[in-house]
Amino acid sequence: NAGVTQTPKFQVLKTGQSMTLQCAQDMNHNSMYWYRQDPGMGLRLIYYSASEGTTDKGEVPNGYNVSRLNKREFSLRLESAAPSQTSVYFCASSEWLAGSYEQYFGPGTRLTVT
Amino acid sequence: AQSVTQLDSQVPVFEEAPVELRCNYSSSVSVYLFWYVQYPNQGLQLLLKYLSGSTLVKGINGFEAEFNKSQTSFHLRKPSVHISDTAEYFCAVSGPIQGAQKLVFGQGTRLTINP
Numbered sequence: 001n002a003g004v005t006q007t008p009k010f011q012v013l014k015t016g017q018s019m020t021l022q023c024a025q026d027m028n029h030n031s032m033y034w035y036r037q038d039p040g041m042g043l044r045l046i047y048y049s050a051s052e053g054t055t056d057k058g059e060v061p062n063g064y065n066v067s068r069l070n071k072r073e074f075s076l077r078l079e080s081a082a083p084s085q086t087s088v089y090f091c092a093s094s095e096w097l098a099g100s101y102e103q104y105f106g107p108g109t110r111l112t113v114t
Numbered sequence: 115a116q117s118v119t120q121l122d123s124q125v126p127v128f129e130e131a132p133v134e135l136r137c138n139y140s141s142s143v144s145v146y147l148f149w150y151v152q153y154p155n156q157g158l159q160l161l162l163k164y165l166s167g168s169t170l171v172k173g174i175n176g177f178e179a180e181f182n183k184s185q186t187s188f189h190l191r192k193p194s195v196h197i198s199d200t201a202e203y204f205c206a207v208s209g210p211i212q213g214a215q216k217l218v219f220g221q222g223t224r225l226t227i228n229p
Contacts, residue, residue: 004157031214040123042204042219043158050213058216090157094215103217105150105157 002026004106006091012112013081021076021109023091031094032074033058033103034066036087043090049074081113116141116207120220127195128228135190135223137205147188148206148217149179158204164188175199200227 007022025032030051035043035058045058049068063085065077074093078085088110094103121136139145146165150158162173169181179190188205205220 033214033217040221042118042120042221043217044219045216048214048216056214092158102160102163103215105159107157 004091004093004104006089006106006109008109009107010110012114013078014114015082017081018077018079019081019111020078021089021091021111022073023075023106024073025091025093025104026072027093027095027104028071029093029095029104030071032068033092033094034064034074034076035090035092036060037090037108038087046076046089078111081111083113085111086113087111116143116145116209116218118205118207118218118220120203120205120223122223123221124224124226126226126228129197130194132193133191133195133199133225135203135205135225137188137190137220139186139188139205139207141186141207141209143209145207145209146215147179147181148208149173149177149188149190150204150206150219151175152202152204152222154201161190161203195225195227197227197229199225201225 004025033048034046037043047066049055052071067075088108091106092103119138127133148163149161164181172178202222206217208215208217
């Protein structure tokens with residue numbers, strides 16, 4: 001049981017390049033999330049998917065797109081990377097458990113945009 | 115809208131000393147409250163959560179937190195810390211939304227344990 005996995009672990013992009021961050025979970029969870037973590041700002045929600053086939057914007061969606069490929073996989077795409085998108089990106093998944101959700105996090109992708 | 119404020123960005127303590135990490139929240143609806151821990155270069159791991167019921171919540175690794183509705187606080191405590199507790203700690207609040215749990219995180223508190 002791997003939990004939540006993310007690829008790649010590290011990535012360096014030049015401004016204007018595109019890339020897709022991959023996330024998969026093997027816990028049969030309905031909901032999945034993408035966050036970014038910046039120093040002194042905690043984690044901020046970029047996009048989420050309440051269930052397969054649905055996606056919604058979070059707090060900081062500009063410059064990103066997402067795809068819920070199936071129940072297991074939720075990808076995050078940067079179409080034209082900018083230095084402001086240098087961050088650590090975390091994927092998470094959740095399911096109702098004892099009357100509430102609990103989110104499980106992946107190990108993160110450290111992205112640098114030069 | 116919900117928000118979380120962690121009152122200390124860094125907390126240095128000596129090993130075996132007690133520690134309290136402070137968290138205040140604001141919300142117009144009933145909330146669920148969480149503490150997560152992030153060890154260096156790792157993802158987040160749930161320490162404990164408050165859903166309802168007893169206001170004193172016990173978590174993993176000897177941590178506990180107390181929900182205080184009147185003061186809108188959810189402070190994290192441990193009576194005796196170890197070097198291995200060195201990590202960043204995040205307080206988070208959520209209310210159910212559209213079938214998913216939208217977590218709002220505080221800025222984080224870096225706990226450093228000195229020998």
